[in-house]
Amino acid sequence: MLFFELFVQGLIHGSMYAMIAVGLTLVYGLLRILHVAHAGLFALGGYLGLLITNATGSLALAMITSALIVGLGGMLVYRLCYQPILDRPPYVPLIASIGVFIAMEEVFRLVFGPYGLTYNHPHLQSQVTLLGLNLRGAEIGMVITAMVLLGGLSYLAQNTRIGIAWRATVDDPEIAESFGIDAVKVRYLNFFIGSGLAAVGGIFISLLSNLVEPTMGGVPAYKALAIIVLGGLGNVKGTLVASLALGVVEAFGTIYIGSYLDRDAIAFAFLIAVLMIRPQGLFTGR
Amino acid sequence: MMRKLGTIVLLVGALAFTLAGAAAAAGTIKIGFHAPQTGFAASDGKSATIGAELAVEQINAAGGINGKMLELVVYDDQAQPAQAIPIANKLIGQDKVPIAVSGSYSAPTRSAAGVFQESRVPYISAYAIHPDITRAGDYVFRTSFLGEIQGKAGAKLIGELLGKKMVVMITLQNDFGKALADGFKSMTRDFGIEIVNEYEYSIKDRQFGSLVAKVKADDPEAIYASGYYFTAGPLVSQLRAAGVAVPIIGQEGYDSQKFIEIAGKAAEGVIITTSLDRDSDVPETKNFIEAFEKKAGFKADMVAASAHTAVMVAADALKRAGSTDSEPLRKALAETHLKASTGTISFNALGEVVKAVQNQVVKDGNWHRHSVIDDPGLLAPPDK
Known part of the structure; x- marks a missing residue:
């Protein structure tokens, strides 16, 4: 029973990782940029979600509005931070991205204060007994939302014109452009979707801890990087599997080896172990 | 951007320097102060800074130190x-x-601490808990408990006052959590406590799903969990949400209204060992709590009270020494006997404080007095 409960907790945590890491791997697949500022957008999503929920009392409205605004924010980061330096070596946009991330953390602190914000009336806190487990509404909500959104994304990629255009651009940008695909449009869409997903993840996390703080992007900032490496850089399916796998490994690891390794160390030990066996990641790139 | 920022910093610095110079000419005494104003600990730093500023304002309003005004020099x-x-x-x-x-x-x-000791400038730690701080030398003092001492008080609270024996420990993986755990464990035998299990977590953790599941399976009589309000708030609410109903005992890291805000109803009944008694009749404590809330716009916490106490102790020593020379000042500090917001402060030979531990419980969304542990044998800090 405990094993099952830990496994489920791992999947719940993993679905949160998935919502963050997919956006990151999408950006890597398309532009070969390690988009650290993504974690800043995740925190922005948490802030907007909380502020809108507290102002209107509607969590659904907060999710949609926050995902849209953060999606646009992601496009803005691309336009202002990455597009002007795309022809530089990869570490240049990486450094720019880290800079944007740190700046965002400090702006959150200056604008919203260092203490963190809490929900006036946290939603989805009711208890649900499912398969003999006590789960909170927010935990179930996060898993279902992740499944729906990521499923929708995969449908979009497989069955729509823009999805096909997007996959073609990831495969070979030059040939795709010669077929009349607007690569810039694809990039904007990419940032919009990835950032919107991260925003939703940020809101669910803030519901689970009832806390939105300036540094809430700190852990996802580097852990999502580990996940996308694990999943095979740029590989969306691999990223999903890696997210869930890492969630489960951490759930067991924090209990059984937590006194020797903390959660982050477990994540990176897992990463190293996998890379020793499969240097290309769990799944090969793209 | 960076260059512009650099220029601004320089200008502000220059301005501060000229202002400071002008103030010095008018006959002020400076008290140096450093606290995190940015970064991960900025929230505690802000509370501490407001607490310290309040102390300076109160002293100046009452006529300053032997006719001279105090000035707080703050760095991040x-x-x-x-x-x-x-x-x-x-x-x-x-x-x-x-x-x-x-x-x-x-x-x-x-x-x-090492730098101040070497220059023979008296230095007071307001709430940092590492034992080596006062061991830097005879110019370094501490107005708060050592982590170990508070851990021992926690063991007494659980084992004797609450009478709970089967305990799960949830320990924060840093010097604060480790020191508390060491102190707690050192007294388990004395209070008949059995540690069912001990888990550790990182200061960055906010999601405790797997830990909560395991604690539930352990089925303890009480939980001794170290942490700060931003880790303890989510931890306590997740424990309660999973149906863990046993007493949860924390420490001064929880001591903030923010903890109650984050954990909500789950905070009710949580007991902590700390140094600020909200239901105190002592005028120093009562006045501080009222004045802080008025100045800061939010409720006082342990960090604010500790910084306030430390500055009060510094001011008291300046007054008694009647000089700003290093040796008389050090001597005056060592002879401190002052009623302050966190209790009556006096130091032992090492510069460690000797005072009672205040146990506070969350009731109806506020911290209130639960009990006081004033056991000189248990709470005696090391003297070398």
């Missing part, structure tokens, strides 16, 4: 040891403060 150490050393040098060399207070965490305070 980002809770980083690497920042604390240059700040200590600046306070000593540039600002020429006769005495300084740390409103920061253990790591930066430990680094700065």
Whole structure:
């Protein structure tokens, strides 16, 4: 029973990782940029979600509005931070991205204060007994939302014109452009979707801890990087599997080896172990 | 951008320097102060700074120190040891403060303590808990409990006052959590406590799903969990949400209204060992709690009270020494016997404080008195 409960907790945590890491791997697949500022957008999503929920009392409205605004924010980061330096070596946009991330953390602190914000009336806190487990509404909500959104994304990629255009651009940008695909449009869409997903993840996390703080992007900032490496850089399916796998490994690891390794160390030990066996990641790139 | 920022910093610095110079001419006494104003610990730093500023305002309103006004010289150490050393040098060399207070965490305070000791400038740690801080030498004092002492008080609270024996420990993986755990474990035999299991978590964790599941399976009689309000708030609410109903015992890291805000109803009944008694009849404590809320716009916490106490102790020593020279000031500090917001402060030979532990419980969304542990044998700090 405990094993099952830990496994489920791992999947719940993993679905949160998935919502963050997919956006990151999408950006890597398309532009070969390690988009650290993504974690800043995740925190922005948490802030907007909380502020809108507290102002209107509607969590659904907060999710949609926050995902849209953060999606646009992601496009803005691309336009202002990455597009002007795309022809530089990869570490240049990486450094720019880290800079944007740190700046965002400090702006959150200056604008919203260092203490963190809490929900006036946290939603989805009711208890649900499912398969003999006590789960909170927010935990179930996060898993279902992740499944729906990521499923929708995969449908979009497989069955729509823009999805096909997007996959073609990831495969070979030059040939795709010669077929009349607007690569810039694809990039904007990419940032919009990835950032919107991260925003939703940020809101669910803030519901689970009832806390939105300036540094809430700190852990996802580097852990999502580990996940996308694990999943095979740029590989969306691999990223999903890696997210869930890492969630489960951490759930067991924090209990059984937590006194020797903390959660982050477990994540990176897992990463190293996998890379020793499969240097290309769990799944090969793209 | 960076260059512009640099220019602004320089300008502000120059301005501050001229202002400080002007003030010095008018006959003020400076107290050096460093606390995290940015970075991960900025919230504690802000509370501490407001607490320290309040102390200075109160002393100046009451006529200052032997006719001279106090001035707080504040620096941001980002809770980083690497920042604390240059700040200590600046306070000593540039600002020429006769005495300084740390409103920061253990790591930066430990680094700065050595610098102050070497320059023979008295230095008071307001709430940093590492044992090595006062071991830097005879110029370094501490107005808060050591982590170990508070851990021992926690063991007494659980084993004797609450009568719970089967305990799960949830320990924060840093010097604060480790020191508390060490102190707690050292007294388990005395209070008949059996540790069912001990888990550790990182200061960055906010999601405790797997840990909560395991604690539930352990089925203890009480939980001793170390942490700060931003880790303890989510931890306590997740424990309660999973149906864990046994008493949860925390420490001064929980001591903030923010903890109650985050954990909500789950905070009710949580007991902590700390140094600020909200239901105190002592005028120093009562006045502080009222004045702080008025100045800050939010409720007082342990960090604020500790910084307030430390500055009050510094001011008291300046007054009694009647001088800003290092040796008389150190001597005056060592002879401190002062009623302050966190209790009656006096120091032992090592510069460690001797005072009672205040146990506070959350009732109806506020901290209230649960009990007091005033057991000199149990709470005696090391003297070397």
